[in-house]
Amino acid sequence: MQIPTVAELFANGKSPEVLFWVGCAGSFDQRAQRITEAFATILDKISIDYAILGKEEMCTGDPARRAGNEFMFQMMAYQNIQVLNNYGIQKIVTTCPHCFNIFKNEYPELGGTYEVIHHTSFLQQLIDEGKIRLKEEGMYKGKKITYHDSCYLGRANGIYEAPRKVLEALDAELVEMKRCRSKGLCCGAGGAQMFKEEEKGTIRVNLDRSNEAIGTGSSVIAAACPFCNTMLTDGVKLADREDGIRVLDIAEMVAASME
């Protein structure tokens, strides 16, 4: 499978219908790379006219801004918006809710206005339109699955249903945690916590959340954010349950269930 880049298309006088914004986690983190690959596989399989920025992509500046470093954020925003506008990018799909939030809410007032869609909403649309066809007897059919709401998808942007609709399409038995949707508990990674040691407390946030997810008796914990994925995977490991429980991104589940 060949992953097209915007630069290559541009050299041929073309531009992609949709830019797949991979994000730093999706590009560099080994676990998150699997999510990126799964999503790219889906896009490839159903012949979506897409491309990535490749080496031209940079951090959106989200962790710097949330940590308080507005200068660093503005530097990154300036450079990314320059690149995106120069290529005339109209539509962006991303597997990272943090990048999604930045594009949707924070770049427009800096001069970067694009149609932005999170990959779970995109997958839901493609399933609804019949472009993604799922196997009759998929591997998640009837399986107990719980969904962990990403804060930057859920509370931050009100997207609660799209990932659940996709799980429904997989015929999974969705078991909700008590703290779900707008009451969902954070995985502990947001606000640049991912990049520092947790403050002193009685329990790690990711362990508290993983315990709740494990408590649903699900064999899969579905996530829609590479950072949530890391935190929950670590939590399941800490709880010594990695043999029976997998933390998977919605995209991975769809990719594994396509005809």
Added chain:
Amino acid sequence: MQMAQQILFVLLSAAAIWLFVKNAGKIVRNIRLGRSLDLSDHPGERMRNMLLLAFGQKKMFRNPMVGVLHFFVYAGFVIINIEVLEIVLDGIFGTHRLFAPMLGGFYNFLINSFEILAVLVIVACVIFLVRRNIIKLRRFTSHDLDGWPRSDANYILITEIVLMTFFLTLNASDTLLQAKGVEHYAEHSTGNFVFSQYLQPVLSGLSVNALIAVERGCWWLHIIGIFAFLNYLPYSKHLHIVLAFPNAWFSKLVPKGKMDNMPAIQNEVLYAMQPELAPAGGEAPPKFGAKDVQDLTWKNMLDAFSCTECGRCSAACPATITGKKLSPRKIMMDTRDRAEEIGKNIDTNGSFQDDGRSLLHDYITVEELRACTTCNACVQECPVSINPLDIILQLRRYLVMEESNAPAEWTGMFGNIENNFAPWKFSPDERDKWTQEL
């Protein structure tokens, strides 16, 4: 005698209102300590928020049982104020049940409704006291509330119960006096009311004079209680009964995920990248982020004064839940405490004299700020649209940009973003390496 009562009543009302206006003025002054911010946009949407969140108490119903009980207290408070209007007019004109002859049968309907509400208020307040003091819900036993804030809550609940009891006893003694055909009570015969009739047996053994004393006593204590409550408000977290309305009106209209932009820095970066755009003559560098309450916006201050310290924010906060020092409720309480400290400083000195203290460090510690995951759970839960996260992020901006105060890992992360365009130490050349491994 009647005249003396009227004069006393007018003087008392005037004093109560004067004192309240004076203290309310101080609160407005303290809210305006914050920097300016234009929130005059989208009046339609703001009206909708105020109707839904403040009048309709939409978010209180996230817990339906508590939502209903709180609604009783709220409706009781608002609706029984119609009765207070009659009490005030009776007090000024020396009349008795002024509205009764005007409204006829509808008057009894009104008073009956008030009595039912009064009973519901008492029931709700008793349940609330039990939740706080006997069941000891976690958000009510947290150290945030140690001392005055915990007593404050109990005083408010007890006062409401006492005020409602006065109102019911007043009606019970009045209707008993009517039945006995005593002077002007009988002239304004209303007949028994729906609930206070059951209190009559308690009072029926009393002589006519004693009954009049009870009726007059309840009348005076009820209205004195209301005036006292009015003047207690500016000193209490109970101020939310007033400020919830403007606070819902001015609540954030954009998605919760959006952080406020800093145009000063946006421009600084723009001029660094495109020097040809820079205006001639340098501007004085502004202060970045917030160190003290004057650096926050007036909306942050309105938030602080609207907070009734219910703790729904902290009960949902991943940091608080997992035993970190951060508690969003404490962020709001600290902001208000510091604003009041500055207010007192201004009252004493005429204008603010530097006291060597600030919201950051003296009230809110670095460890608290560092524990926030920016998950917006606190913002989501607040029934009156308070945004603790906005304050946390402004303080973080000051810490990092003015004090260069960041944990070593964050400093490393900033360096990585600057040099490698990713928060981790990977070469930018490897960003698309995954594509070759497919």
